[in-house]
Amino acid sequence: MRKRSVVFELTDAEIRAFWFSAPLFRNPGHSSANVKFDCIPIPAGVIEQGNVRNENVLSDILTSYRAQHLGESQIAYLAIPLQQGFIRSYSLPWIPKRDRKSAISLLIDEEISIVRSDLLFDFLVLSEEKHKNLQVLLGATRQSLLERYVFILDQAGFKVKGVDFSFSILGQALGFEPNEGVLYLQGAFDSVQMALFRGTVPENVRSLPSLERTLSLSSTEKNEGRVAVQPEEWAKEIRRFLLYYRTQHQDLELRRLVWSGDSVVEVLALGLLASNHVSTVEKAKLRNVPGSWQEVFEGISSWGEVAVGYGIRISAHLPVLNLWRQPSRAQTVQRRYHRMALLLLVLFMIGTIIWFSLCQMALPLQEEVQLLSREGTEIVAQAKDQKDLEIAWHKVMHSTRVGAGLAQIQGLQVLAGTELKIEQVVYKQGSMSLSGSAKEARSVETLIRTLRTMGWEQPTLTRYKLTTVNNVEFSLSAKRGQAGTEPVNTIENSAENTLTNTGASLEEEG
Numbered sequence: 061m062r063k064r065s066v067v068f069e070l071t072d073a074e075i076r077a078f079w080f081s082a083p084l085f086r087n088p089g090h091s092s093a094n095v096k097f098d099c100i101p102i103p104a105g106v107i108e109q110g111n112v113r114n115e116n117v118l119s120d121i122l123t124s125y126r127a128q129h130l131g132e133s134q135i136a137y138l139a140i141p142l143q144q145g146f147i148r149s150y151s152l153p154w155i156p157k158r159d160r161k162s163a164i165s166l167l168i169d170e171e172i173s174i175v176r177s178d179l180l181f182d183f184l185v186l187s188e189e190k191h192k193n194l195q196v197l198l199g200a201t202r203q204s205l206l207e208r209y210v211f212i213l214d215q216a217g218f219k220v221k222g223v224d225f226s227f228s229i230l231g232q233a234l235g236f237e238p239n240e241g242v243l244y245l246q247g248a249f250d251s252v253q254m255a256l257f258r259g260t261v262p263e264n265v266r267s268l269p270s271l272e273r274t275l276s277l278s279s280t281e282k283n284e285g286r287v288a289v290q291p292e293e294w295a296k297e298i299r300r301f302l303l304y305y306r307t308q309h310q311d312l313e314l315r316r317l318v319w320s321g322d323s324v325v326e327v328l329a330l331g332l333l334a335s336n337h338v339s340t341v342e343k344a345k346l347r348n349v350p351g352s353w354q355e356v357f358e359g360i361s362s363w364g365e366v367a368v369g370y371g372i373r374i375s376a377h378l379p380v381l382n383l384w385r386q387p388s389r390a391q392t393v394q395r396r397y398h399r400m401a402l403l404l405l406v407l408f409m410i411g412t413i414i415w416f417s418l419c420q421m422a423l424p425l426q427e428e429v430q431l432l433s434r435e436g437t438e439i440v441a442q443a444k445d446q447k448d449l450e451i452a453w454h455k456v457m458h459s460t461r462v463g464a465g466l467a468q469i470q471g472l473q474v475l476a477g478t479e480l481k482i483e484q485v486v487y488k489q490g491s492m493s494l495s496g497s498a499k500e501a502r503s504v505e506t507l508i509r510t511l512r513t514m515g516w517e518q519p520t521l522t523r524y525k526l527t528t529v530n531n532v533e534f535s536l537s538a539k540r541g542q543a544g545t546e547p548v549n550t551i552e553n554s555a556e557n558t559l560t561n562t563g564a565s566l567e568e569e570g
Contacts, residue, residue, distance in 0.1 A: 064094065064132050066218070067370045069139040069226055070209070072107050075100040077125070078367035079132065080353075080375055095356045095371075097364050100125055109267075110141035112208050122216035136218035137374060138209060138384075139226045139366050142265045145201035145383075146172055147228055149186060149261040152194045160196075168200065178203050182381045186260070187238070197261055199225060199381045206384060222374070223384040226366045231260035232380070233369025234318065235347035241314040243302070243338060245329055246363070247321030252294055252328070256305060258312065266301065268294050291324065295331050302337055320344035320365060348372055469494065469514070479503045492516065495523070495535040504534050517541035 069076040079096040102121055106114045148171070155163050164183050172179065181200035188194045210220045227244075236242050242257040252268040306312065317338040319329040326343075333341045346369055349357055357368060373380050382388070469485055469492075480503045482496040498504050504521070511519040516538035523535035 063135065065135045065137065065221075065371075065374065066129075066132070067137045067139065067367045067374070068213070068218075069367045069370075070107060070110070070141065072109065073104075074102060075121070075125075076364060076367045078364065078371050079129075080371040095353050097356065097367065098125075099363075110144040111205070112212065115208065115212055119212045119215050122213060122218070126217040134217055134219045136213055136220050137222045137224075137370055138213070138220055139224055139229055139370055140201070140206075140209065142225045142227050142262060143267075144205050145199060145225055146174070147197070147199045147225055147262060147381075149195060149197050149258070152196065154188060154191050154194045160194075164196065164198065167198065171198070172200050174200060174202055180206055180383050180386055182383050182385050184379055184381050197228070197381065199228060199383060201383055203387075206387075210384065210387075220384055221388065222380065222382045224370065224381045225262075225383075227255050227257075227262040227265055228260075228381055229366050229370045229373070230255075231257050231262060232378075233346050233365060233372060234344055236260050240316065241312045243298075243314060243317045243332075244344070245298075245317065245319040245321070245325050246344075247319075247325030247328075252321075252325060254298060254301070256312075256314075263309075263312075264305065268297055291328065294328055295335075298328075298332060299335065299337065315339040317341045318344050320363070346372065348376070350375070469511075480507060490540045492538050492540070493522075493535065494537070496533075498532045498534065499530075501532055504532060504536075508536065511536075511538050515541050 064079060064081045067078045067080075069078075077098040077100060079094075079098075081094045100121060103117065106112070106117050112118055150167065152163070152167075160183075164181075168179070168181055172181070179200060180203045181198065183199070184197040186195045186197050206223055209223070213220050230244070234244075236257050236259055238259040240257075240259055244255045244257060246253045246255075254266055254268065255262045256264045302314065306314070315338060317329050317332060317340070319325050319341065320343065329341045332338055344365055346357070346365055349368070349372060353368075357364075370380075372378075469482070479500065480496065480498045482494065484493075484495045486493040498507075504524075508519045508521070517540070519536055519538040521534060521536045523533070525533040527533060
């Protein structure tokens with residue numbers, strides 16, 4: 061999967077834009093032919109030595125340019141001049157990765173005069189030998205400066221992802237050897253910039269003042285486009301600079317000069333070679349340009365090395381300084397928290413919807429449970445009432461049967477006539493006490509047999525007395541037996557039969 065990005069290089073005279081596409085993940089063999097280079101001129105005074113003097117004009121220019129690329133990606137990388145920043149390499153004792161940021165922070169306090177509240181920095185490890193030494197590239201600039209750049213690009217619709225210094229990118233893109241002293245000359249718009257590199261790190265950058273050049277060209281030279289006169293003022297200024305710098309840094313061995321620009325810069329470079337200030341002179345050439353970019357790169361002016369070099373490193377996922385790393389990290393964390401908050405909100409909403417749905421589904425079940433609960437309560441109450449009724453019924457039936465039995469006993473006197481007289485019947489807790497009188501003892505015996513027939517158990521004579529007139533006074537007791545549980549009609553029929561027989565016996569005997 062590829063995405064298209066753009067590199068902007070800001071200068072005082074123009075904005076250089078390089079469009080390219082790169083894979084999301086590192087792919088050393090990757091190359092993309094989908095590249096484009098544009099030069100966007102800007103009026104004089106809009107940017108001066110890296111400072112934006114007129115934000116509105118610059119914003120309008122970038123907005124108009126963005127309108128031409130509406131379908132393109134919004135991701136942008138920015139290369140800024142070094143005048144408003146600080147860059148330097150340091151050789152340090154080896155430091156574990158977890159402690160490097162704090163160690164670099166202490167180094168910044170010692171080396172950089174920008175106040176902490178307005179400081180943005182980043183460092184890049186150039187080389188390291190574990191437990192021995194560490195060489196880092198440290199870059200820093202003012203936060204207020206970068207915020208203005210980023211704000212303008214953001215208004216135009218570009219989201220800045222990385223910021224680096226132009227000459228820092230150039231040193232890496234041209235592939236200067238470590239600790240190699242290189243003088244770089246770049247000419248554009250009747251001005252020359254020179255940078256002294258120690259390896260890939262720009263040690264000193266200067267802009268030579270514009271000169272009113274009067275070029276005496278012959279007709280042949282005009283046709284060939286060659287410059288006849290070398291601007292001697294620039295050559296003198298460069299020689300003075302080199303002389304001063306060599307006296308201050310005697311360990312620097314300057315042997316090589318790399319130039320980029322028009323024929324005037326070439327003539328200037330050859331003049332320095334002739335004066336033995338350098339050993340070799342060559343034209344700038346980018347390293348590791350993808351094969352599919354070559355055709356487009358050949359048509360790009362010599363001032364496109366920074367933008368293209370930045371694009372090469374990003375496309376190959378090579379390490380670069382990113383002065384906007386701290387705000388980018390803060391924005392990333394903020395976006396992450398916003399996404400988490402949004403995710404939690406979505407989960408909460410989904411959970412609420414599910415809960416509401418479950419509640420709606422559970423509502424009929426709750427109503428059914430409540431209905432069943434009421435029905436169950438009613439059933440329990442009915443069962444209790446039924447049990448109470450059964451108990452009461454058994455009590456009533458028991459009392460009725462006992463009463464009926466006692467009534468039968470009480471009626472024996474009527475059936476027996478004058479032979480037997482029952483005076484008192486007492487019933488308590490299943491036991492009966494009976495007292496009476498009889499004319500003969502056989503009547504008492506007949507009564508006892510009759511009680512057994514009626515279902516009374518263990519009829520026992522408890523008192524027996526023979527009076528002076530030969531009458532018998534007696535008392536007996538009995539218990540309610542199993543026969544007492546028989547239906548009343550059965551008991552009554554049995555009693556009637558028994559008493560009838562008994563009466564017949566009594567009458568017969570009488």
